[in-house]
Amino acid sequence: MKRKKICMVVQDRMVKGGIAAVINGYRGSELETNYNILYVESYKDGGRLTKLLKGIWGYLHFAKVLLIDKPELIHIHSSFGPSFYRKIPFIYMASWAKRPVINHCHGADFNNFYLNASDKKKRLVEKIYNKCSIIIALSEEWKARLSKIVSSEKVVVIENYSIIQENSLAERLTRKCNKQILFLGEIGHRKGGYDIPEVVEKLAKSLPDVKFIIGGSGDIQQITKLLKSKKVEGNVVFPGWVRSEEKDRLLRESDIFFLPSYNEGMPMSILDAMGYGLPIVSTNVGGIPKIVMNDCNGYLCNPGDNEGFAEAIRYILTDKSKRKRMGKASMKIVIDSYSLEAHISKLEAVYEKYLTIEHHN
Template sequence: MKICMIVPNSTVKGGIAAVVNGYREHNFGERYRITYVESYCDGSKMRKLLKALGSYFCFLKVIITNRPDLIHIHSSFGPSFYRKMPFIYLGKMFRIPIINHIHGAEFDPFYGKASEQKKRLIQKVYRKCTRLIALSDEWKKNLKLIVPEDKITVLPNYCIVPEKVNPERKRQILFLGEIGKRKGCFDIPDILEKANLRGLDATMVFAGAGSREDEEALKKELAKRNLDKNVKFAGWVNGREKTKLLEESRIFLFPSYNEGMPMAVLEAMAYGLAVVTTRIGGIPNLITDGQTGFLAKPGENEFFAQKIEKLLQEPELAQRLGEGARQKAKEKYSFESHLNSLLRIYEETVKESDVSRSNNT
């Protein structure tokens, strides 16, 4: 089976690239031949525009010369939706089945609060797809507002679970992801102050990147609370640098306001960190409150602070929660399980499309 997969550049910062890079690094098996078409890159507006335009020509060439059996598009909301429209229209024109794998996090601004005209456009585009992939049952409920339920399949994200983890952890709290308001980063200074970070001689590490304005505003707020000496900014990390932070940290703090199914939480689970996060999107599928981590509503800083302080004071509790999270990651969110489910979706989608074409001839 020949698959054309529409993906971001491998160096792009974010969860979609993390998912796709895992695909690139693993073998899909002899039966599946994957052609990757990169439609997005980081950089200036001009660079992004040229990348998108080039990807449409590349995609058309693949369709004409290689005729894929299936198109697998990785998309989000906002600008990503509009960038993916030409791929969907071209795929439909050539009568190739299309899977739209939706990684978006903010549904209300995209669809719930959209104008009627924009809603009709979104419905029209999504209904041209043969199948939509949602990251969780919660996201399936949202997408049911746009397309019939039988067009939606749930496929959670995955994590690579290491064989062993470091039992010796620093008094260190880790945040992984984009530094900005949506991820709850501006709640963290208040949480750390309430958790008595300085008094407990612990360290907070921000491993991620955001706009210069957001990073400076966050640093200013930390300094105002006399927390700057206990906080480190590692920048965007990958590879061994990220692994080292996951291996040595005790707690993963992720007070996000909007998520699909965050790869950062899955990675923290895989490495046995005690996860303190919010009850949004697909996160409650990952974290069971009190068993594999702690959950609260976004903005409940007092709750987060209490749990952070408790985990710093009780390393055995942090270890127990981390072990539970790691076991759950291994049992439910392994790459092997994810890939088997994805390949089954491929087979079902192509078969379904063949039947539909036969009925229309």
Template sequence: MEVVIVGPSITRTKGGMATVINDMLQNRNPEVRFTHIVSHVEGSASEKISRNLDAILEFLKTSKMDLVHIHVASGASFYRKSLFVLLSKLRGKPVVMHVHGADFDSFYNSSSSIAQWYIRMIFSFCSSILVLSGFWRHFFEKNISNKNVEVLHNGVYTQFFASCYTMPANLSKFLFLGRLGQRKGVYDLLEAADILVNRHHHHDLVFYLAGDGEIEQVHRIVQEKGLQNNVQVLGWIGEKEKMEWLKRADTMILPSYNEGLPMSILEAMAAGKIIISGRVGGIPDLVTEGVNGFLITPGDVESLCQHIAFVKSNPQEMIRMAENNQRKIDAEYNLARLNEQLFSLYRRLVRS
């Protein structure tokens, strides 16, 4: 079976979508052969436009194609990928549209009525719409398409992260993995760090902030609040570096305002980390309060402080939660099992 993947570069883009595509390309099932057409790279506007035009030409020239699997987010990503949906329809090929955007609901709801009609039309041409959680299935079925919507969780190869388990040696250390900015809640985290360190004297707390984005502004706030000994701004880190930093903290903290199903949380759970996160998107499917982590209302800095202090002070309970996380990921988000779900979908669509 020849499957064409349309999505961003796995070497010149950052984030969860590129990670998912990279994992797909590691497939060893001889039944499925992937061709990756790179539709987007990070860089200048001219580079992005050139890459998209090249991708369209490459798509038109590709002769071996039983099915097209398109990875899409919101905004410009959707409009770029919609061209590939239309081209696939002209070629009579089934399309799997795999939606990753953490803010696709905001994108759709803020679009004009004509744009909303176009979004619905594009999705109506898709043989299957894959979303990351029950939250997103409900949104799509209510607003965009009431058919062909299926949940396919992001997943991880759990064995890769077993060596990162350190509980409870690093309970006072917290790792943030994501783009530094308001959407991921990094400024709420800095406010919480200020309260805990400077007001409540938890001087042993350390927060590692890994990601691109508003790095200079975050550095400035760290300096202003005198948190240089407690907050390390790491910038973007690669896969090997990420594994090393997962070994230095026992809690993954992501107080986001909206999310899909973050790869960073899945990986942290597989590594046996406690999760403190915003109660948004697909995260409540992953984290049950008090069982394998803690959920906060976005913007609730007081609750964030309470949970950080609780984690640090309750090692036996945290060991139990960490073990719950590893069991949950292996049972429900193991990529080997999820791949079989995906390949079963491919077979069904190609046969029909």
């Protein structure tokens, strides 16, 4: 049987961040076996000219795909901020071609994007989102938020997924605790980067050999200054943005994954860490409480509760049985509910719904 064509508007596969991580999991997966996925890349990291040229090429490529390849369905991955504006031409072109659009929304800061926006911007967001056939939200909480823009019937929840590494958990259960805490993500205010120095300071008082690995890019210089002012710079390593073998090694070597975010959807970094059997210390925002439960597979605190973060990390590092229990719980949660296979199955159900409508039209 001939595979149906789906055009997926994506980032360059080397882009930093969770959206690219989600999309890269699709490449070579069962999704490509079941459908003819036509990837159109609309964004890549780099300077303004690099981004501009990539964007222009993305629009031209998309026009060619619509006119010549004639996909039955368009699946766009978007966020808030500049990503929203970059996707507007794709949504208009798909609308002109009378193709259903799935807008897979990975955004995190809803207040700035919509609630606190000007009336003009709110009208634009509403107009663009209502041109889409369906909006994919990363959690029930995000469905409730996005339902302020479009009717709730147009919003479906498909959570992110984890690639499961069962041998990593087995290794961690038999080895000695390294007292290593891992953070992966954009290093800045939104993900709580500026709170990390105080957490390190509080923790180092009772565990002087504790080690934080802060993997990612962003405000490293500013945060290093804060660490130096607290005399704990020796407890922190900044390896830069980590991928592939280095990321795998750090996830295996670490004892806790730490993400003190202020805004999130359903962070791939936490799901990745849970797939390696890591206990999690994070915040009760976005979809995180759905995957991290207090005293089950980790601890959740309010954003900015640095005392709470330090205590939670200390509890886990100093209690071997708790580390083992929480690591096993993280692994069980992703095996039961957050596998790539389960994610693709939900995505294909959405595809089939709109492909059936398209076929009848």
